Amino acid sequence: MAEATRLVILDRDGVINLDSDDYIRSLDEWIPYPTAIEAMARLSRAGWAVAIATNQSGIARGYYDEATLASMHTELERRVNEAGGAITHIAYCPHGPDEGCSCRKPLPGLLAEIRDVLRLPNLEGSWMVGDSLRDLQAGESMGCHTVLVRTGKGRRTETKGTGIGKALIFDDLAAFVDWLLNP
Structure with a gap:
């Protein structure tokens, strides 16, 4: 992959699947949003690499x-594969907030990690999609363009308003995928 601008990085909980303040603890509790899987597949079919960056402190x-x-x-x-797409890489952090x-x-x-696995010089021009301020930061x-979605904790993040910056x-x-693929 030569172009960093053809990469979309997604947070998982609250963007791809329902989030829970009690954590998603099992496969049975992992429930994707109805349109998220197809949106990821559409990105992939349109030539975009799709990666995931997710904090998983429940571990x-x-x-x-x-x-x-x-x-x-x-x-x-x-x-995602069944829908005709692919996920390029999933990066996750298993650490707690105080582990440093x-x-x-x-x-x-x-x-x-995603940049290195994909052998990209940088992530400038890529997209980071999340539902929290930490995703945007x-x-x-x-150097990513940032997107806040209103699913998950997104509405709460939007209501706070501080730190959102230039995020769409x-x-x-x-x-977001509709907008990106049909400018």
Whole structure:
């Protein structure tokens, strides 16, 4: 992949699937938004690489393990593949908020991992789509265009208003993909 501008990085919980303040702890609790899977497949079919950058501190908190997370991601990939798309890479942070890692958003470690795995010089011109301020901050720190979706915690983030900066705001992932693919 030569062009960083053909990459969309998505947060997971609240963007692709329902979020929960009690964490998504099992495959049964992982429920994608009805239009998100098809939106991801549409991006992929249109030549965009689709990657995911997700904080998963539920692992550090002991709510679920990495095998459970892997089962959720396997199901996500299966559904996107079935819809005719592909996920290029899934980067996740298993650490808790006080562990001092460099990957937990808003820090840029997950996005740097995606950049490195895709062998990109930078992420300038790429898109970071999230439902929280930390997603936007991670994207901005790596030179991404930022998008706030109103799903998940997005409406709450929008209402607070501070820190959103130049982020574009859409009702959901499908609305952003419609805009991106049909300028």
